[in-house]
Amino acid sequence: MSAPNTTKWIGTGLLGLPLYGVLTFWPSLDPQPDPNTDYEAWARYVSTNYYVLKHLLGSGLGLILAIFGTFALGAYLAKGSAGRLGLVAMVITVLGYALFLMPMGVSTFAAPEDGQAYLAGIEEFSQLPPTFARSAQTATSLLLIPLLFVGNVLLGAAVWRSGMLPRWAGVLWAAAAVVMYPLGLVYAMTIGARSTPPTVLVGALLLVIGGGWMACSVMRKPSRQLVGADVQPRVQ
Numbered sequence: 001m002s003a004p005n006t007t008k009w010i011g012t013g014l015l016g017l018p019l020y021g022v023l024t025f026w027p028s029l030d031p032q033p034d035p036n037t038d039y040e041a042w043a044r045y046v047s048t049n050y051y052v053l054k055h056l057l058g059s060g061l062g063l064i065l066a067i068f069g070t071f072a073l074g075a076y077l078a079k080g081s082a083g084r085l086g087l088v089a090m091v092i093t094v095l096g097y098a099l100f101l102m103p104m105g106v107s108t109f110a111a112p113e114d115g116q117a118y119l120a121g122i123e124e125f126s127q128l129p130p131t132f133a134r135s136a137q138t139a140t141s142l143l144l145i146p147l148l149f150v151g152n153v154l155l156g157a158a159v160w161r162s163g164m165l166p167r168w169a170g171v172l173w174a175a176a177a178v179v180m181y182p183l184g185l186v187y188a189m190t191i192g193a194r195s196t197p198p199t200v201l202v203g204a205l206l207l208v209i210g211g212g213w214m215a216c217s218v219m220r221k222p223s224r225q226l227v228g229a230d231v232q233p234r235v236q
Contacts, residue, residue: 011219013072016065017211021176023062025204027054031196043115055108063104067097068210073155076218077162086158093151101145104135145181152177156210165214172210179203 008058032051035042074090077083156174160167180203187197 007218007221010072010076011215013068014076014211014218015069016069016072017064017173018208019211019216020062020066020069021204021207021209021211023058024207025171025201027058028196028198028200028204030054039118043118045115046111047115047119048112052108052112052234055104060101060104060108063097063101067094070094070155072098073159073214077158077164080164082158082161085154085161089151089154089158092147093155096147096151099140099147103141103144104148106137123208145185149177149181159214164215169210169213169217172206172213176203176206176210179206 002092032045038138055092070093074086078084080086123149153174156170156172159170159173160198179199184197184199184203187199
C-alpha cells in the first residue's frame, strides 16, 4: 500500500482556514439587531428561515472548518523550528472554537423559538429573570474570546518563526484575531449597538487572505518535504 500524500491532506485541511473566513464574512454582512436595545427587531430577525440557514451553513460550518484547518496547521508546523509553539497554539485555538460551537448552537436553534414567542404576544418572555443556563452561556462566551485571541495570535507567531510558510501570512492571521476580538469588544462597548461589530468583516477578510496564502503555499510543495524526521524548514 502506498504512503498517503501528506502534503495533499494537510493542504486540503488548510483550505478550511480561508473557507472559515468566507463563512464568517457572509453572516457578518447582515448582523442581527441587538436584543438589549430593540428586542422586537431582534425577534423578527431571528424568526426567519434565513437566520437559521445563515447560522447553520455560515457561522456553524465555518467554525467546524476552522477546527480542521487549525489541526492541519498545527500538524504542518510540528516538524519545524516553531513546532512546540504551533502545537500549543493549536490546542488553545481548537478549545476556543469547540467552546464557540456551544453558544452558536443555542443561537441557531433556540433563538428562533424565543423570537416567535415574543412575536406571538408573550412579551414577558424577554423580561424573564436570568437562569443558571444563561449565566453559564455568558461565562462560556467570556472564556472562549481570550482563548481564540491568544491561540490565533500564537498561531500567527508560529507561522512567522517556522520559516515553513510565508511569514506575512502569519502576520495577517494574527492581525485578524486582534481586529475581531479585542477591537471588536471595544467597538461593541463604545460605539456599536449590533451583535456583530463591523470589525469582524475586516478580520474575516484577513482570514481569507492569510489562510488562503498558507494553504496555497503548502499545496504547491512536493510531499517529500513532509515525510521523514529530517524535514528542513524553508524560509520564504
